[in-house]
Amino acid sequence: MKALKIVVIAVLLLGAAAASARTMGVSAGHDLDALWAQAQKTHDTAQEDAIILLDSRTVTVGDEGTVVTRVHQVVWIATAQGIRGYADLRVPWNSATSTLEVEKLRTWMDGRWWPDAEEISETAVVETLPYAVALADDYTSLRETMLLHDGVELPCIMETAYTIAVQGPPTAGADDLFVFPQRDPVVRSEYVVEVPVGVEVRWEALNGAPEPVVTENGVKELAWTMDGAGALKLPVTEQPEAYEPAIVWTTWESWEVLLREFNAAIEAAAVLDTALVDSLAATTAGLVDKFSRSQAVVEFVNASVRAVHCDPKSWLFSPRSATRTWETGYGHALDRAVLAWALLGACIDGLSVCPVDLVRAGFGGVAPELPRISDTSGLRVSLQAQGGIADYDPLTGSLVPRTRGEGLMYLGGAVPMTTTAPVLRVAMAIEPAANGWTGTAFIRAVGGSSNWVDLQIGEGSWSEFCEGQLAGLLPGICETSAKPTVASGPYLEARCAFRIGGFEADDTGRFVIAVGQPDSGVLSRLPHDVSVADERRESPVRLPWGMSQVIELRLRTAGVSAAAIPQAKTIKNGAGMFSVAVDEADGWLTVVRSIALTPEGAGLLGEDPPMIEHEPESWPDLRALLLEEMDPANGTIVLKEAE
Numbered sequence: 001m002k003a004l005k006i007v008v009i010a011v012l013l014l015g016a017a018a019a020s021a022r023t024m025g026v027s028a029g030h031d032l033d034a035l036w037a038q039a040q041k042t043h044d045t046a047q048e049d050a051i052i053l054l055d056s057r058t059v060t061v062g063d064e065g066t067v068v069t070r071v072h073q074v075v076w077i078a079t080a081q082g083i084r085g086y087a088d089l090r091v092p093w094n095s096a097t098s099t100l101e102v103e104k105l106r107t108w109m110d111g112r113w114w115p116d117a118e119e120i121s122e123t124a125v126v127e128t129l130p131y132a133v134a135l136a137d138d139y140t141s142l143r144e145t146m147l148l149h150d151g152v153e154l155p156c157i158m159e160t161a162y163t164i165a166v167q168g169p170p171t172a173g174a175d176d177l178f179v180f181p182q183r184d185p186v187v188r189s190e191y192v193v194e195v196p197v198g199v200e201v202r203w204e205a206l207n208g209a210p211e212p213v214v215t216e217n218g219v220k221e222l223a224w225t226m227d228g229a230g231a232l233k234l235p236v237t238e239q240p241e242a243y244e245p246a247i248v249w250t251t252w253e254s255w256e257v258l259l260r261e262f263n264a265a266i267e268a269a270a271v272l273d274t275a276l277v278d279s280l281a282a283t284t285a286g287l288v289d290k291f292s293r294s295q296a297v298v299e300f301v302n303a304s305v306r307a308v309h310c311d312p313k314s315w316l317f318s319p320r321s322a323t324r325t326w327e328t329g330y331g332h333a334l335d336r337a338v339l340a341w342a343l344l345g346a347c348i349d350g351l352s353v354c355p356v357d358l359v360r361a362g363f364g365g366v367a368p369e370l371p372r373i374s375d376t377s378g379l380r381v382s383l384q385a386q387g388g389i390a391d392y393d394p395l396t397g398s399l400v401p402r403t404r405g406e407g408l409m410y411l412g413g414a415v416p417m418t419t420t421a422p423v424l425r426v427a428m429a430i431e432p433a434a435n436g437w438t439g440t441a442f443i444r445a446v447g448g449s450s451n452w453v454d455l456q457i458g459e460g461s462w463s464e465f466c467e468g469q470l471a472g473l474l475p476g477i478c479e480t481s482a483k484p485t486v487a488s489g490p491y492l493e494a495r496c497a498f499r500i501g502g503f504e505a506d507d508t509g510r511f512v513i514a515v516g517q518p519d520s521g522v523l524s525r526l527p528h529d530v531s532v533a534d535e536r537r538e539s540p541v542r543l544p545w546g547m548s549q550v551i552e553l554r555l556r557t558a559g560v561s562a563a564a565i566p567q568a569k570t571i572k573n574g575a576g577m578f579s580v581a582v583d584e585a586d587g588w589l590t591v592v593r594s595i596a597l598t599p600e601g602a603g604l605l606g607e608d609p610p611m612i613e614h615e616p617e618s619w620p621d622l623r624a625l626l627l628e629e630m631d632p633a634n635g636t637i638v639l640k641e642a643e
Contacts, residue, residue, distance in 0.1 A: 022111040027104070027159060028072055030054055030188070036157065039076060039187045042228065045155075050075055050082035052182055053157070055229075056190040059176060060219075061251060063196060065168035071161065072104075075184075078155040085184070086158055089147040092130070094314040096141035097167050104161035107151040114151030124148045132310045136330045138320060142310060169317045171261065173252030175372035180209060180229035180245045183236065189226045193249055194219045203249035204367040206241060222249070233538035233616075235529040238361040241375075243540055252371040255411075261317060262373075263355045269319040269335075270342035276326050279304075280343055291390070294344060294383055295399055301340045302397040306330040309395070316373065336394035337379045344383065344392075356381055358411040365409045376411065422446065422525050424518060424549045426469060429588075430500065431556030436476075437500040443469050445492045445520065466496040472519045473551065476501040508640070510563060515553050515593065515635035522549045522595055523629065532626050534619075541614040541622060546576070546598030549629075555589045555637065564638035566591055575614060575622035580634050591637065595629045597622070 024032035035053040043051055056072040075086045093100050105124050107114045115121045126146040133139040149158045168174075180189045193212075195201055197220050205211055205224070212222040224247055232240055240246070252258045283300050287293045305325055312319075312334035322342040325331040331339065337356045358376045381392040383399075392399050423446040430439035443466055462482040470477050482496035517523055525547055529539070562584075570579040581592040598612070614622050628634060 024108050024113075024157070025117075027074070028056070028161070030056075030074075032074060032108075032157075032159075035074065035187050036076065038227075042187070043185055045076075045078065048185065049079040050077045050085060050184040052184055052186040054188050054190070055182060055186050056192075057178065058192040058194065059174070060194040061174045061196070061199065065170045065172050066165065067168060067174050068163060068165040070163045073161075074157065074159045076155065076157045077152075080154075082184075083152060083154070086160075087149045087152050089160060091145045091147060091162065091164075092311065093143050093145065093164050094141050094166075095143050097314060099165045100143070100145055100162060101165075102145075102147065102162045104159050105147055105149060106159050107149045108157040108159070109151055109153055121148075121150045124150055130310060132308055136308045136310075136328075138324075138328060139308060139310060139332065142314070169261070172317060173250060173258065173371070175248075175250035175252060175370070175374050177241055177248045177366075177372065177375045178246060179232070179241050180226045180247075181232045181240075182229075183232055185231040186229040187227065189224075189229045191224045191247060193222045195251060196220070199251055200253075201249055201251055202370055203247060204370060206246045206248065206366055207243055209245035209247050212247075235531070235534065235537060235539060237527065237529045237539050237542065239366075239542065240539070241366050242542065246366070248367040248370050248372065250370045250372050255371040258371040258373065259355075259411075262358070265317045265319060266338055266341065266356050269321050269338045270345070271321040271323050272342050272346055273323045276323055276343075277346065291383075294390070294392075297340065297343050298392055298397065298399045301336060301343065301394075304329065305336055305339060307336060307395060307397060308332045312379075313373070313376075331394075333379050333395040336397075337381050337392070340392050340394060341381045344381065359408040360411065361408065378408070380408075380410070382410075422520075422522070422545075422547045424469075424521050425552075426473065426518060426550070427552040427554070428470070428473070429554040429556075430474075430513075432559060433499070438497070439474075439477075439500060440495065440497050441466065441470060443492075443494050443496070445469065462494055463496065465492070466494055467498070469518055469520065470496075470498065472517050472521075473515055474500060474513070475516075510638055510640045513553075513555065513637045513639065514632060515551060515591070515637075517630075518549070518551070521551075522547045522597060523626070526626075530626075532623055532630065534623075537616055537619050540616060541619065543597060543612040543614070546596065546612060548594075548596040548598065550592065550594045551635075552590065552592045553637075555591075555639075556587060557584075557589050557639075558587055560639045560641055562589055562637060563640045564636070565589065566593070566634050566636065569628075569634075571625065571628060573621040573624065574618050575625055578625045578628045589637070591635075593629075593634055595625060597625065 024036070026032070032053065039051045039053055045051070052073065052075050054072065054074040058070040060068040062068065077083060077086055091100065102120060102125050105120045106117065124147065126148065128144045128146060129140060130142050130144050133142050147160060147162070152158070178191050180186065193201060197216055197218070199220065201220070201222060203212065203222065210224050210226050212224045215221045226245060229245060232244060280297065280300055284293050284296045287296055306329060308330050310332050312332040315334060319334045319338050320331070322339040325335040325339045341356055357380045358373060359378050359380055360375050361377045379394055381394065383390045383392070390399050423444070425444040426441060428439055428441045430437050462484055463480045466482040467477060467480040477498050477500055479499040480496055482494050484492070484494045527541065527543070530541055565582055566580050568580055568582045571577065576595070576597045579594045583590045
């Protein structure tokens with residue numbers, strides 16, 4: 001009997017041990033089994049690629065510019081898409097200013113952690129050099145550490161935790177923007193900021209994000225926790241923080257302090273030696289026009305310094321000197337911007353060259369009063385002369401009108417943003433000729449539809465401007481001659497004459513004239529996330545302003561007759577207006593196609609046109625207008641030779 005009791009007790013103990021082994025346990029204070037149970041309760045696991053059980057960030061701001069960020073994520077995956085998103089992680093960092101410590105890298109499958117609950121496989125952490133800097137010695141302190149989860153079989157749960165400690169400038173501030181929903185649904189989000197007592201943290205909770213719990217116990221802690229953050233609304237836009245729950249925080253005293261420190265670093269690096277200035281002087285010799293000289297400087301930088309496509313934020317307050325960038329023959333966006341700024345300022349008298357400006361993607365940035373650099377997406381060097389503003393993009397090497405930067409917010413504020421809304425009007429008249437067709441056109445391009453910088457810097461002629469505007473409208477346009485009627489900054493008007501070699505009749509004597517889309521028209525100015533293939537969408541459509549476009553074709557009908565013409569129509573809804581007007585008189589057929597993405601009460605022109613936000617429920621209205629504009633039937637004329 002005693003032996004039987006011993007066996008029973010042993011079986012019970014083994015059963016308890018086995019049951020215990022089938023629980024994921026607690027990690028950094030989080031009950032992982034409870035989070036998994038909540039995920040199964042609130043989400044259909046048969047429909048999801050992945051579910052983020054825990055998404056945690058802790059940012060500790062120390063004395064003398066140290067910022068330590070701990071990332072802790074637990075994810076359930078069920079598909080190959082989930083593997084691609086979470087199984088092999090790429091963590092960028094800079095070994096010259098940072099350290100990386102991997103704390104957890106394990107996979108829960110078959111009731112246990114692989115390779116072990118507290119063990120990290122020797123082959124799971126692989127430090128690599130980013131390919132972009134392989135031939136750029138000054139940047140080879142950059143690292144990309146691959147975190148590879150072992151034992152991944154579908155479905156499974158993976159846990160990752162690592163810490164990056166960054167030593168920044170002693171006087172620098174710290175900041176961040178964090179969006180709680182992610183591409184896959186989130187069960188629990190946690191964001192914690194720790195600063196020394198006495199350091200002021202300013203913050204703003206956006207779009208229903210939680211308020212922080214603030215405590216002081218040796219350090220000041222602000223903790224935001226959100227359960228059921230879910231997934232980002234689709235399609236994902238460039239600025240989800242504008243409508244998704246998000247937080248912004250900063251320890252910077254003001255925008256003035258941030259920009260003063262940034263600009264001081266730029267100015268300190270803008271060092272030019274005699275050989276560099278002499279090399280440029282030969283390039284700009286004989287050029288008098290300021291924009292032509294600017295273009296010569298830009299081309300000199302592009303030819304002399306190869307663009308390195310890596311994130312320059314590690315060096316934001318410590319760029320290389322302009323001379324060093326030129327000597328090495330390579331540079332990331334920041335170093336190329338410093339070189340261009342130094343050369344433009346030193347070599348072109350009378351040109352207003354503003355300090356290198358930080359920019360971010362999106363319109364009408366959130367929490368604009370909170371100074372920050374965390375969500376910057378690029379840099380620009382701005383030039384002002386002859387009534388216009390142009391931007392040098394150091395990454396692409398292009399010099400473009402400020403009005404073409406429609407998807408950017410300029411953070412420095414040194415030059416006011418040109419807010420003229422894109423407006424395009426093209427009126428064409430064509431008629432049969434001895435060897436094809438001839439035509440004339442009047443073109444008015446305003447704001448984002450204008451390419452005035454190309455004309456100012458001599459990169460294009462007025463004939464090329466007109467031909468470019470007409471190219472998408474009628475095929476086969478050639479022999480274009482033009483003259484401007486208005487040329488003032490982003491306002492351009494021109495008249496031109498041209499010849500068309502197309503419109504050949506078929507065997508039945510019919511031929512088709514299809515008026516297409518202008519290259520700088522409304523459709524080309526829409527955000528990248530707008531697709532008329534989507535019958536429904538969850539995220540809003542955000543436009544920086546109203547946009548309008550009018551395309552008029554007058555067709556001489558002598559010797560021909562119309563077999564089919566567009567149907568006259570007018571559509572007005574909450575998103576704007578679309579219309580087709582048709583008229584036949586005095587031997588001319590006139591078709592006018594118009595679209596205005598301007599809700600009632602929103603102006604098209606003016607110094608400060610309003611940003612327009614179409615909520616998801618208004619997407620059908622906007623989509624209806626876009627579909628009409630894209631419908632070939634609204635721009636196609638079928639002619640036949642007169643009998």
